[in-house]
Amino acid sequence: MLRLENLTMVVENNQGENREIIRDINAEFEAGKVYGITGPNGGGKTSLAKLIMGIYMPSQGRIYLQDQDITPLSISERARLGIIYAFQQPPRFKGLTVKDLLNIARPGIDNLHLRSTLRDVGLCPEDYMDRDVGPGLSGGEMKRIEMAQTLAREAVISIMDEPEAGVDLWTIQKLIAVIVGKYKKNPRLTTIIITHNENMLHICDEVLVLESGMLVHRGTPEKIWPHIRDEIECKMKEQCSGEVAYEIR
Ligand SMILES: Nc1ncnc2c1ncn2[C@@H]1O[C@H](COP(=O)(O)OP(=O)(O)OP(=O)(O)O)[C@@H](O)[C@H]1O
Numbered sequence: 588m589l590r591l592e593n594l595t596m597v598v599e600n601n602q603g604e605n606r607e608i609i610r611d612i613n614a615e616f617e618a619g620k621v622y623g624i625t626g627p628n629g630g631g632k633t634s635l636a637k638l639i640m641g642i643y644m645p646s647q648g649r650i651y652l653q654d655q656d657i658t659p660l661s662i663s664e665r666a667r668l669g670i671i672y673a674f675q676q677p678p679r680f681k682g683l684t685v686k687d688l689l690n691i692a693r694p695g696i697d698n699l700h701l702r703s704t705l706r707d708v709g710l711c712p713e714d715y716m717d718r719d720v721g722p723g724l725s726g727g728e729m730k731r732i733e734m735a736q737t738l739a740r741e742a743v744i745s746i747m748d749e750p751e752a753g754v755d756l757w758t759i760q761k762l763i764a765v766i767v768g769k770y771k772k773n774p775r776l777t778t779i780i781i782t783h784n785e786n787m788l789h790i791c792d793e794v795l796v797l798e799s800g801m802l803v804h805r806g807t808p809e810k811i812w813p814h815i816r817d818e819i820e821c822k823m824k825e826q827c828s829g830e831v832a833y834e835i836r
């Protein structure tokens with residue numbers, strides 16, 4: 588189980604003023620469950636993921652993995668304990684091939700597994716296995732390769748940051764099916780999906796809503812969705828006051 592205790596992160600803006608981008612977050616993520624994290628842009632989702640991965644360090648609070656305090660650990664130490672983070676904007680690695688990356692994610696991966704993983708993210712293995720992970724790949728292709736690494740790794744804690752971003756609708760549906768088949772109800776694995784996609788949220792066991800760095804709602808998708816709808820509707824009305832007000836159906 589992953590546990591976040593009073594997690595807070597403060598950054599300094601250009602004027603030298605402090606700003607809390609993560610505010611006193613308490614949450615638990617159990618094995619065998621898929622969690623969704625959603626909320627408005629700039630709400631703190633990616634920052635929270637980076638805190639869990641050790642890319643950012645908290646100003647206050649602790650992070651526990653199976654009751655071990657991992658707060659002081661580096662990214663590579665956390666990776667060794669079984670945490671993986673699939674970036675919202677995946678980095679490119681000129682000079683490495685897709686096959687190399689999957690071998691790093693899962694050392695000794697056999698050819699069959701490698702091919703099936705690429706197919707899981709909608710990439711034809713023959714066309715992509717030997718492609719260089721440099722500037723020649725499109726944004727959507729990069730996202731799919733990032734997801735392929737995550738799937739190949741089958742980590743104890745997988746955090747996927749907007750796996751649907753820039754990816755075509757057909758691949759989103761395929762990814763949803765793969766996440767359900769591979770992660771849901773797997774008693775060893777905890778999966779956290781940061782997403783703005785309604786279909787992705789609906790396959791989650793629980794959804795957490797982050798807004799202004801705070802955890803504002805948590806519950807089943809069925810319980811949370813009406814809140815999200817109300818907030819979207821409210822924001823649209825605010826933005827359109829005096830103009831046309833749109834209704835969400
Ligand atoms: N290293 C940093 N230094 C300063 N500000 C930061 C840093 N990282 C994030 N922020 C700010 O913290 C806020 C939360 O950013 P974050 O990327 O976590 O949002 P998000 O919820 O992932 O948004 P989105 O849905 O757009 O991906 C933003 O206002 C962002 O500008």
Ligand SMILES: [Mg+2]
Pocket residue numbers: 632633634675748
């Ligand atoms: Mg983000």
